[in-house]
Amino acid sequence: MNVLKRRPHRLLRRVLLPVSLGAVLAGGLAVPAFAAPGPIDLNSSSCPANMTGGENDGCVTELQTLLNTHGFRLTVDGDFGNGTLAAVRTFQSETGIAVDGQVGPQTKAELYVSSTSVPDPIDLESSSCPANITGGEVSGCVTELQDLLNAQGAHLSIDGDFGNGTLAAVEAFQSAHKLSVDGQVGTLTKDALYGTSNVTGGAVDLRSASCPANMTQGEVDGCVTALQSLLDAHGASLSVDGGFGPLTFSAVESFQSANGLSVDGQVGPQTKAALYDNVSTSVGAPAPIALNSSSCPANMTEGEIDGCVTSLQSFLNTQGQHLAVDGDFGAHTFAAVEAFQAANSLSVDGQVGPATKAKILYEDGVYHCPSTGCPGQNQAIQPYVVQYAAAMAKQGTMPYVYAGGHGASPGPSVGYCSGTPGTSSAAGYLQDSNGTWYCFASHHVGLDCSGFARLMYYEAAGYDVLGSGATNDQIKLGNQISSSQAVPGDLIFFGTSTSSTDHVGIYAGVVNGVPMMYNAFDTGTNVREEPVSDAQSSDHPNAYYTHYDAYVSISV
Structure with missing residues (x-):
């Protein structure tokens, strides 16, 4: 009944949560109206032999979900619209099928490629997987690897075979996470793939009794999550994953050198005190401000540093980005905004103006309601x-x-x-x-x-x-x-x-x-x-x- 397999997930950091505005009746509870019809097996007699654009039913719900397992990021709504059509055409191109945008027998068969012939996934950090997973391997370790890479935005068919496509995805992941780009999946790459799954809790104040007096390389916990966020707030560009690895060690040394501290790579009382200088929250980022607040500029642009950017970065991360949430609208945030705009058919300029904000406020319940509140506010969930x-x-x-x-x-x-x-x-x-x-x-x-x-x-x-x-x-x-x-x-x-x-x-x-x-x-x-x-x-x-x-x- 329960799946015990570990999967990467973000740590819960909010206590007060919003309900989606589209699911609220004035003065009442959320309307239990699912946009997507229930999924129907594409090979059943209930689905057309050739599915085409304009169809709206459970067959399309199944189609969209299958496409997402192959690395796409479609909204699953049961509507075969332009986004789904584009994904079908891309999938056909990537798998060597005639590109016509129709979902016929060959496309259906390829969509269901995840079958009993695919090795069952194996935890990459178990003794059953090599210390360094390399090209050419065919095993459940590669099945798990491909699944994790797709969760990071790759478009791999999950077949358990470490081929050229998987190699390219590994190298892209390593580059994005500032790892050595060698195409091999060793300890550091595995740790980065599992991300916050390796962290036992959220960010912990470094000055609390829960954190060691002297933090050193090798530590993996919420104290390191806070440390990395603080270092990013002081100009580093670390992935916040809770693991005190070589990059975090180097960032600590650079911070110590820049602040006239003894350079040893350890985070003791003096380094902790310096880290908390000139930051507004315990995790190193300005406190979030709702994007529809009058405190946020009508057009947010690169170079802005404030709580509006903290909120923006948090939202973009829910859309599959991997930004350090530091409140600084830098080059990575700019690129993430452009990617979001392109994916949502908005004008791609990297600025967060009214149209981009409107799409964000529609997509993300955290900023969905107007500042006057919405029906059901402060009710238990x-x-x-x-x-x-x-x-x-x-x-x-x-x-x-x-x-x-x-x-x-x-x-x-x-x-x-x-x-x-x-x-x-x-x-x-x-x-x-x-x-x-x-x-x-x-x-x-x-x-x-x-x-x-x-x-x-x-x-x-x-x-x-x-x-x-x-x-x-x-x-x-x-x-x-x-x-x-x-x-x-x-x-x-x-x-x-x-x-x-x-x-x-x-x-x-x-x-x-x-x-x-x-x-x-x-x-x-x-x-x-x-x-x-x-x-x-x-x-x-x-x-x-x-x-x-x-x-x-x-x-x-």
């Missing part, structure tokens, strides 16, 4: 969550897919299978009418239990509240409560302990004396409402009710 969950369960078409919903952004995705079919370790498999096991997950778009919970909280908040982790990651973000304290929209985790969970559902309240929940239960089922007791067994006997202190709010 749970009622919105349960409204969306009820709508999906009523729709009844979203399948459980093992590992579904754990991509770079929330939403249904193609999964994969693990373990041996027919055994207790198996996940993602089903039997056909002849009793033969096949990998259902790698041929369908859907959600597993934690992917479902993630999407519902995202739909309600307009922000990835739970992140791309599994149940053991999600449970850590909330507060344990008793069942009597639970309200509809809270999460219920199942397992043998709070550190060993394997399923999660969204509490729906008590119906006719029976506690109910919405959940994606297991392969062969769709998202549904059912009694809480149905998920309890000898394998996961305990139910842990969990509340998230998240509210509908805005930054003004």
